[in-house]
Amino acid sequence: MDVLDWLATALGEDAAAAGVLTTDPALLDAARTDRSGWVAAGTPRAIVTARSVEHVQVTLRAASEFRVPVVPRGAGTGLAGGANGTDGSIVLDVSAMNRILEISAEDQLAVVEPGVINSDLNAALEPSGLFFAPDPASRAISTVGGNIATNAGGLLCAKYGVTREAVLALDVVLADGRLLRTGHRTVKGVTGYDLTALFVGSEGTLGVIVGATVRLQPIPSGEPVTLGAIVPDVGAAAQAAARITAARLCPAVMELLDAPALERISAYLGRETIEQAFGASGGASYLLVQFDGPTADTDARAAAELLREAGGTVRVAADAEEGERLLALRRAFHPALESGGEVLIEDVAVPRSRMPEMFAAIERISERYGILIPTVAHAGDGNLHPNFVYTGDRVPDAVWDAAGDLFRAAIELGGTLTGEHGVGMLKRRWLAEELGPDSYELQVKLKSVFDPLGILNPGKVFGGP
Numbered sequence: 001m002d003v004l005d006w007l008a009t010a011l012g013e014d015a016a017a018a019g020v021l022t023t024d025p026a027l028l029d030a031a032r033t034d035r036s037g038w039v040a041a042g043t044p045r046a047i048v049t050a051r052s053v054e055h056v057q058v059t060l061r062a063a064s065e066f067r068v069p070v071v072p073r074g075a076g077t078g079l080a081g082g083a084n085g086t087d088g089s090i091v092l093d094v095s096a097m098n099r100i101l102e103i104s105a106e107d108q109l110a111v112v113e114p115g116v117i118n119s120d121l122n123a124a125l126e127p128s129g130l131f132f133a134p135d136p137a138s139r140a141i142s143t144v145g146g147n148i149a150t151n152a153g154g155l156l157c158a159k160y161g162v163t164r165e166a167v168l169a170l171d172v173v174l175a176d177g178r179l180l181r182t183g184h185r186t187v188k189g190v191t192g193y194d195l196t197a198l199f200v201g202s203e204g205t206l207g208v209i210v211g212a213t214v215r216l217q218p219i220p221s222g223e224p225v226t227l228g229a230i231v232p233d234v235g236a237a238a239q240a241a242a243r244i245t246a247a248r249l250c251p252a253v254m255e256l257l258d259a260p261a262l263e264r265i266s267a268y269l270g271r272e273t274i275e276q277a278f279g280a281s282g283g284a285s286y287l288l289v290q291f292d293g294p295t296a297d298t299d300a301r302a303a304a305e306l307l308r309e310a311g312g313t314v315r316v317a318a319d320a321e322e323g324e325r326l327l328a329l330r331r332a333f334h335p336a337l338e339s340g341g342e343v344l345i346e347d348v349a350v351p352r353s354r355m356p357e358m359f360a361a362i363e364r365i366s367e368r369y370g371i372l373i374p375t376v377a378h379a380g381d382g383n384l385h386p387n388f389v390y391t392g393d394r395v396p397d398a399v400w401d402a403a404g405d406l407f408r409a410a411i412e413l414g415g416t417l418t419g420e421h422g423v424g425m426l427k428r429r430w431l432a433e434e435l436g437p438d439s440y441e442l443q444v445k446l447k448s449v450f451d452p453l454g455i456l457n458p459g460k461v462f463g464g465p
């Protein structure tokens with residue numbers, strides 16, 4: 001009996017009919033990629049679309065028995081090649097496990113299955129005046145389980161925290177099929193090692209998340225206040241962003257676009273858009289800041305003053321409509337890039353005080369390789385997304401060389417080669433460089449404690465050249 005026969009029997013007679021187990025070539029082909037554009041070589045042998053914890057357990061028991069790799073998958077929106085079904089693997093898709101099991105206003109938490117879409121959870125929470133803070137730009141299409149497995153971040157996370165801060169407890173199916181429960185329903189809880197935190201960001205290499213108890217926060221009161229500033233020099237804009245943080249103004253959103261980014265947006269939306277709003281456009285950078293909560297108005301005015309001191313032309317939105325127009329400039333960034341070709345979105349992070357140096361490094365690397373690198377930074381938390389636009393179906397070597405220099409520059413500045421997208425396949429070759437030999441070795445050993453047979457997402461995160 002081979003693994004598929006075993007699985008078909010164990011999942012039950014109706015599994016194929018109900019679409020739980022499939023070997024449809026078109027579906028297998030689609031599962032070879034995620035939204036990074038990287039396509040795995042070879043073909044997975046099957047996809048299990050789990051509808052229950054038991055389906056996940058059965059799949060992992062089969063994989064252990066037959067030593068077959070399992071690739072956990074949520075919505076497949078990842079940007080690191082983590083969920084891509086590799087040759088001969090079983091892709092374990094948990095996106096159909098998408099129920100919200102509980103919302104507790106008293107305990108400010110929700111209990112969910114892993115496949116619930118981030119924005120569906122927030123829509124369900126709205127009547128209770130609470131929200132799940134992690135807000136990746138993909139929140140309308142990515143799963144909470146995927147957000148947890150990648151420790152996703154977003155625009156709001158400088159103020160409201162990344163996914164790790166929002167996870168209280170997890171249900172995880174281990175490589176051998178056992179169901180493990182980690183963490184607490186309580187606000188506090190320090191018994192034993194923090195296995196919950198270990199699973200957050202583990203990219204499907206330690207276990208399959210089948211349930212999560214997530215922390216909720218009150219939706220901030222009042223209308224947010226938005227301001228935009230054109231600052232002639234991106235270094236000055238980055239310094240101004242750091243000064244806003246140092247002044248303890250705590251914006252909910254603070255996004256910085258450099259000159260190549262602004263140039264693309266301006267070309268995409270029409271040159272007059274930025275000129276009409278600010279009377280300035282080319283050769284400049286754009287800082288978008290939004291405050292929420294009861295002090296939003298006074299905070300926005302204080303931030304505007306700091307931006308003027310940095311030489312910025314500032315507009316504080318008079319109303320929600322104008323605020324939307326300022327936000328729209330930022331939102332146009334990715335469509336503007338995509339209109340020019342394929343896009344590799346990179347993802348480094350540095351301490352906020354070192355952002356001006358990171359922008360300077362990006363400029364140097366851009367000149368060295370003769371490649372434009374339009375960059376947006378979540379300036380509130382020091383996470384920069386340098387982007388490469390290219391043509392063709394694979395990322396050119398020169399782009400990877402430039403990206404490698406970017407990662408090293410970030411690490412030298414005390415930062416990291418990935419702020420929120422994860423390592424997956426695409427960054428594993430640089431992982432040891434950041435971790436150092438001792439940490440790398442310890443992490444490889446840790447993986448083997450959870451996954452002694454090496455069946456969980458093998459080749460992802462670890463094992464790079």
Ligand SMILES: Cc1cc2nc3c(=O)[nH]c(=O)nc-3n(C[C@H](O)[C@H](O)[C@H](O)COP(=O)(O)OP(=O)(O)OC[C@H]3O[C@@H](n4cnc5c(N)ncnc54)[C@H](O)[C@@H]3O)c2cc1C
Nearest residue numbers: 074075076077078082137138143145146147149153204209
């Ligand atoms: C337009 C766009 C914008 C984006 N913006 C952001 C952003 O602002 N911030 C950000 O952080 N990311 C962003 N991303 C990347 C991506 O959406 C996130 O990484 C997201 O958290 C992935 O969720 P997913 O459900 O699609 O997971 P998948 O892509 O399916 O999987 C991602 C990784 O998690 C693992 N995994 C998934 N589910 C489970 C599970 N239940 N148990 C164990 N492992 C699992 C997979 O094996 C894989 O390694 C963006 C992507 C796109 C396409």
